[in-house]
Amino acid sequence: MGSKLSGKDLVKIGFPKNNVINTALGLITRYRKKEEKTTILLELTELLEAPERFMGHKIWGKVSEGLVKPVELRMQELHSHPAPFSIFGENEIDQQAKRQLYDALRLPISRQGALLPDAHTGYGLPIGGVLAVENA
Structure with missing residues (x-):
């Protein structure tokens, strides 16, 4: 068993600095924690190169969705007057x-x-x- 993967490891191989890192780390902890770090990083590198190929994948599907269609965050403006x-x-x-x-x-x-x-x-x-x- 290898050492534990971190968000820094994922950024080093090209992951964007957004919530998709947390999704990936959660899935690794849940399904792949007993595997070698290098094996997982190689698979994630393939995922980064062609995320659309992993759509619907039982483990990496949510990560590929986050890479293909990132969630858009918008700041909301407060109303100038309160509701009744x-x-x-x-x-x-x-x-x-x-x-x-x-x-x-x-x-x-x-x-x-x-x-x-x-x-x-x-x-x-x-x-x-x-x-x-x-x-x-």
Whole structure:
């Protein structure tokens, strides 16, 4: 059994520095961890040269998909105004909890929100806060 493969090993043979490395390492750990490092690297070099040949392969299929059709990441812009909301018991709710709801209501997926009288600061969204979203 050889030493463990790393992301650096995959970059050295030409893998792009994106999530396809994590996919490959996960598959190696799951299916090929008892094999020699050099054997796996040779196979991955072949995969890099012609990833379309490995489409549908029982082990390397997901890696070839990631090489042929990389996932496009897009940054989303926050809306300038929050989605509609209601606050019940506003005088009892701390400012940080209100700020958290206002920030969440500016997300592109937000459609409506509310704070209940017992709302207080949480992680990202206030405890006692409600956020209705679309496509999430």
